[in-house]
Amino acid sequence: MNFDKLLSKYISVWIWSILFGAATALTYTIIASRPFDRWGPLTIVFIYIYVLFIICLMVVWLNLYKYLIKYIDEANFALSKLYAKEGDNYFLEENCQSALESYETALEYYYSNDINSKKNNAQLCVEELQLYQQIKTKKNKNDCISYINRFPQGKYFSEVKKILQSINEEEEWQLYYKIKSEEDKVDCNTYLRNYPNGKYNNEVKAIFEKILKKEAKDGQIAKQKAWNNGFKSAVFYSYTFQPSPITNTSHLHGLTISVLRNTKVGYYMSFRANKQFFYQKINLSERNNNLNYETAIMDSCISSAAFSVGITKKIYRPLFFSAGVNAGMNTISKKHNVIYETEKYPQWLYFNENRNFYLSPEIGLSVAFWVVS
Secondary structure (H helix, E strand, C coil), rough: CCHHHHHHEEEEEEEEHHHHHHHHHHHHHHHHCCCHHHHHHHHHHHHHHHHHHHHHHHHHHHHHHHHHHHHHHHHHHHHHCCCCCCCCCCCCCCCCCCCCCHHHHHHHHHHHHHHHHHHHHHHHHHHHHHHHHHHHHCHHHHHCCCCHHHHCCCHHHHHHHHHHHHHHHHHHHHHHHHHHHHCHHHHHHHHHHHCCCCCCCHHHHHHHHHHHHHHHHHHHHHHHHHHHHCCEEEEEEEEEECCCCCCCCCCCEEEEEEEEEECCCCEEEEEEEEEHHHEEEEECCCCCCCEEEECCEEEEEEEEEEEEEEEEEEEEEEEEEEEEEEEEEEEEEEEEEEEEEEEEEEEEECHHHHHHEEEEEEEEECCCCCCCC
């Protein structure tokens, strides 16, 4: 035990006791001298001295009381609470190994600085040890984090940090073992998110890539199975091109809508036309030749359009057979200058005898590449 600190406190009490005695004696002497009868005009000086000694006396009493309470009564009270008989709840020789190992250590502890501060420190010491013992027993991650946050300068900080590291390594290993056994994508994402620099990072990435490849392959297989085993129906929209059999005539372009069915008969319909079909034309047969136009021909064209309907039937996997009827129309039109009042306007003109309709059968094959998306 360091007796110097304890001795200094008692010396302080002793010095204040001397001052208390001296101040008391001087005060009594001044009062006993009866300054009002013996000193005359100097009485006022003794009155000031008397008041000064009274103040000094009060200061001495106050400081003496402070030392007695602070370093004797409070210390004895704290020691009586902290060091009861062995086995009592307040016995800290085992519960707080860092500070209170003996009576002398406790006495020095409580006489060294402010008592209330030391009480708080002792309480924190107890809480730190209790939390540490709980960590050693239960090996709980949250308890370790709580200790590190509350006691960054704690006695067991490095040991708790090692325990936390051990817990993290164990959790990392368990998660990796689960990933290795079950090959679950969610677990892989969890590992890579929680352990970006983990011990098994490369292995988990390899497993994750393997899972993605397997899912892609399984997706392709599922699509193929859906195609082979039966989708009810699928609608296809396709661009249609039909070359014109007439020289110097635009080809036909259009849209085909097909309903393909896996087991049953489907159907399709298609419309095609060339650009001349959409020119504005005048039917001279319906005007009774009342239209005034020049006979000179400026240009000529053939407008064509076709419409088809039919059925579809699956042959094997993506190959479908189609058969239907094609209805079409061809019109020969000529461009003339139409005279209206005094102006001339170029216009496409035709007669009914220049228009023909046709109906023909058609067959074909269709290939469907994607059915299930």
